[in-house]
Amino acid sequence: MGDTAKGACAHNRYAKLCSKGGEGSLKKQALSKSGSTARAEGMSTIRIALTANSIAALRRAAADCKACDLWKTGTQTVFGEGASNARIMFVGEQPGDQEDRAGRPFAGPAGKALHQAIAEAGIDEAEVYVTNVVKHFKWSPAERGKRRIHKKPRYSEIHACRPWLDAELRVVKPQVLVCLGATAAQSLLGRTFSVSRQRGQLVESPLAPMVTATVHPSSILRAPDDESRHAQMRAFVGDLQKVAQFARRRAA
Numbered sequence: 001m002g003d004t005a006k007g008a009c010a011h012n013r014y015a016k017l018c019s020k021g022g023e024g025s026l027k028k029q030a031l032s033k034s035g036s037t038a039r040a041e042g043m044s045t046i047r048i049a050l051t052a053n054s055i056a057a058l059r060r061a062a063a064d065c066k067a068c069d070l071w072k073t074g075t076q077t078v079f080g081e082g083a084s085n086a087r088i089m090f091v092g093e094q095p096g097d098q099e100d101r102a103g104r105p106f107a108g109p110a111g112k113a114l115h116q117a118i119a120e121a122g123i124d125e126a127e128v129y130v131t132n133v134v135k136h137f138k139w140s141p142a143e144r145g146k147r148r149i150h151k152k153p154r155y156s157e158i159h160a161c162r163p164w165l166d167a168e169l170r171v172v173k174p175q176v177l178v179c180l181g182a183t184a185a186q187s188l189l190g191r192t193f194s195v196s197r198q199r200g201q202l203v204e205s206p207l208a209p210m211v212t213a214t215v216h217p218s219s220i221l222r223a224p225d226d227e228s229r230h231a232q233m234r235a236f237v238g239d240l241q242k243v244a245q246f247a248r249r250r251a252a
């Protein structure tokens with residue numbers, strides 16, 4: 001089977017997930033919340049996520065999402081952005097401190113590293129859509145000072161936010177889906193997925209015709225010295241060059 005046929009199958013399988021199993025699991029998710037208000041909010045969120053046909057409409061709806069408690073701590077919903085017909089979708093974990101304030105994904109230092117690597121890999125930004133598996137900033141106050149310290153989202157929060165990501169995938173239909181970091185990779189590709197062992201490899205998935213994972217760019221910023229930071233950035237650009245090749249292969 002050629003790439004095009006495989007891609008069609010992938011999207012058909014994905015459409016079935018959305019219309020059957022996806023909706024069923026989403027309903028189960030809403031019903032597991034306690035109280036009629038939470039149930040009503042959850043079902044309303046699900047209906048919008050399953051039916052809206054543009055990123056703008058999804059973004060407007062997600063601005064009022066209360067499907068998990070993170071809306072209470074984040075300043076605002078940080079929805080994905082980029083071309084609504086992008087060939088490549090990058091998915092990270094959640095917005096950080098600067099993204100939370102700006103209301104835009106990958107607007108802080110990690111985003112700067114990502115966009116630099118995208119340019120160095122020869123990927124056209126006009127073909128890119130960036131988003132996160134969780135759309136509110138989860139944080140706790142620093143012991144001293146006013147810093148907001150990033151906290152990893154729980155599985156239940158990732159699960160609650162999944163309808164939005166599924167809806168973005170349904171609307172954008174990327175040819176290549178790139179998970180950035182372990183949280184995105186494990187939530188989309190399975191809990192046993194290892195970014196350190198499997199980065200840059202193509203993974204079978206109904207989510208897009210070509211799916212792969214690499215590190216989150218924030219990990220590059222945490223490198224202990226300049227030398228290792230440069231080495232990690234080179235490896236990251238190398239992974240994105242493979243992504244560019246995947247995208248070219250799909251277009252051929």
Ligand code: SF4
Nearest residue numbers: 065067068136160161
């Ligand atoms: S993190 Fe996602 S599910 Fe939770 S309130 Fe925000 S948009 Fe809704």
